[in-house]
Amino acid sequence: MGMPETDTTERHLLSDLEPFGLSILRHDPKFRSLFENATAGLVLASLEGEIIEINPSFCRFLGFRAEELEGRHIQELTHPEDRELTGIALGSSFQAETAGALTLEKRYLTKEGGSRWGQVTSSRLYDNAGNPTCLIAMIQDIQKLKDVEERLRASEHFWKSMLDNMDDAVHIIDAETGKIVWANASFLRESGRALDEVIARNCHDICFPHPDAQLSALERCPLQQILSSGQTTRAEHRVKGVDVRDRYLEVTLSPIRGDDARLKTIIYASRDVTRRRRAELEAEQLTYNDTLTGLGNRAMIVDQLTRKINSDQADGDKIAVFMIDIDQFKKVNKTLGHAAGDELLQTVAMRLRQSTRRSDTVARLGGDEFAIIAAGPPELRDTAAFARKLLDVFKEPFNLSGLDVFATPCIGIALYPHDGLSVADLLKNADLALEQAKQAGLNTYRHYSAKPNCDARNRLMLENDLRRAIDLGQLFLVYQPQIDIDSGRTFGVEALVRWQHPEHGLISPARFIPLAEESGYILPLSAWILRTACAQASAWRRQGLPSFQLAVNLSGCQFRAPGLVELVKKVLAQTGLPAASLELELTETILMDTGPRVCGVIEELKRLGVHIAIDDFGTGYSSLAYLKNFAADRIKIAREFICDLEDKGNRAIVETMLAMGGALGMHVLAEGVETQSQLDFLALRGCREVQGFYFSKPLPDLELPDFLASTGSHPKVVPISNRKPRG
Ligand code: C2E
Ligand code: MG
Ligand code: MG
16 A cells, blocks of 8 residues: 655646635536536545535445535544554645645445445645645545455465465576576475575576486476477476486476567476386386396397387487397306306396497397397498497406306397388397308307398298198108117107108208297197107007107197197097106206296196106206206206217216216106217216117107017117226
8 A cells, every 4th residue: 555645736736726715616616517527536524534525426436425424524434444544644634734635545434334445635725825724535446456456466376375385396487587586385495495595596507407418308408498499398307416316307397478479487397206216217127127147138128129119210210239149158058057157148248238338228138148229320331340349249258267268159130120110020130130140150240131031931931831741741750769778678769750841851850840839830730749659659569569668759839838738638548558658758948938837737747647758958957956846757868968978067967967867766868879988988877778879760660660679688788797987
């Protein structure tokens, strides 16, 4: 409310009336008409404030009739809270030496008992002698103005208290000067400053861009974004923390424009999501982390590649995927032990990380396979240089438990978008390129090339042929004897499948079984093999051939699909082969890959009375403790160890397997025995069972009976007592 003040124009107007005095004002027709018709309220009062006369406007203003007001004191019509002010005004107009007008805003009481705001301009009137005779006041109705003012104030209060109560930190920036014009309580709390310390500061003094240039512009400084785009901006703003760790803010910057559409003000709201983000990052770390090496894992590669493909499609950047495999890694595991193998993987991981950029993604996909996604736009030449750099990573020897060991990698490279548009295609083609590199030799790299797709086409055609092979009678089984060293007797026969292709000739199962596994055709194929082998063995039994156990190989797919137990049950029933005459061979890889489900299936098979053998033992990763759970009847030492018994490591492994199998009460069979010296070595270490070319190649069904007949006791087996250790 303003203090009374003097208005000089008014004073002149009123002073012109002075000589006329009050009577003229009241009786002169011109003034009379002015008085009666004025839109403003007019009041004539005594110098003390007693009302002499009022005009109709004033009556309407307060809802009284004229006679109800005349003779009353002006204070009676004044709102109690404004009486003091009115008193002062009356006093000062009375005391004023010179004629003058006073203006004030005050509330009047209406007849209805309410109040109304008026703006009063009052002045004294004088007689001819210059003595003040009375007061005249003009009252403007300013209630509407006051209502608007009040609403504005309420609205401002509402918004401010709402913003103040928000958890989000809000500050408002003048877009032209960059100065902060207001900030809410959250903002002040978080910045540790008082409002007056914040207001008029430049916003950049308070929120600075993150120093890490690797972050996106939006992450670093969202303010820059809205200043250049003028559009609402949402971002996750990274803030360099006071401690070493960054804070994460979820920010929304809203533009407010002036009438000229120019950006005037920015409302900057931010929410600290550091805790949530860190939890997310930790979860990501768990999901995407390879615990052995600390690198990313396959999930991380897939995720990163998906992201890069999605974001890079926009700017047409190239992405290079490098697939890296350590040559002969299994040998390290076998000869130096798994701890050394792990050490090698960890060192390789560390060296790869060191020789790549931060923006590259390095991961271990599993086993000894690593993958790198290189950022940037790699041209073919650059990827070759990069691949050579990766080969160099292996130049220095690896110190594994005190031993300097050299290892070499093979590298396959696939480029986006050239070699595949989807994540799956890129990874598959990088893998194919890796295969091509491996075929080319050790320590080399290959770019994916569509040409070996011929290979893929051939595979596809072969796959199609395979589907018809059973019906066309191209598949048949051969049987390889398994010999008991002590007696020389053939105690078992392993059924092995063959494919006589009309164009390609005899195709090895090592080639077409994986093909069948990929295409899903393995299930009907395996069922056919089992049925044919069991029927044959049963027929031989009926023919009175010396009895033996039939061994049949199983594929991992059969454990992943339901119905294996039922199949075995049905085949045994249909062919009449006793369950105890059947042994099923499964590899360690099957045990490890197909998980706990396998245990249950094996249990059920064993309950049928069927025997279980672990094939190619030593080439997988199973531990002794693990093996015990399966209660296998037999382990078959992989051919790889037997074929190189010159190797000290292999000899030690074979000895351990024999000792261990015996301790666990399992039969131990050595596969791939080709020479007398291998046989001797094994026999001397207590090996009782062998299989291999030294005794017999796998035989067609027509030839097996003769073999069995000729070897009631095998001539090549010399009784242990007559043997002399060699070497
Ligand atoms: P496996 O089960 O370990 O079979 C032994 C393989 O070693 C056979 O090769 C056999 O011919 C070969 N072999 C036996 N003695 C000697 C030897 O003294 N020296 C050498 N160099 N090799 C020997 P094959 O028949 O080519 O089979 C290869 C693999 O294919 C088998 O390894 C098995 O994993 C798979 N396979 C073969 N037949 C079947 C089948 O009917 N079903 C399934 N699921 N897989 C089969
Ligand atoms: Mg086998
Ligand atoms: Mg084997």
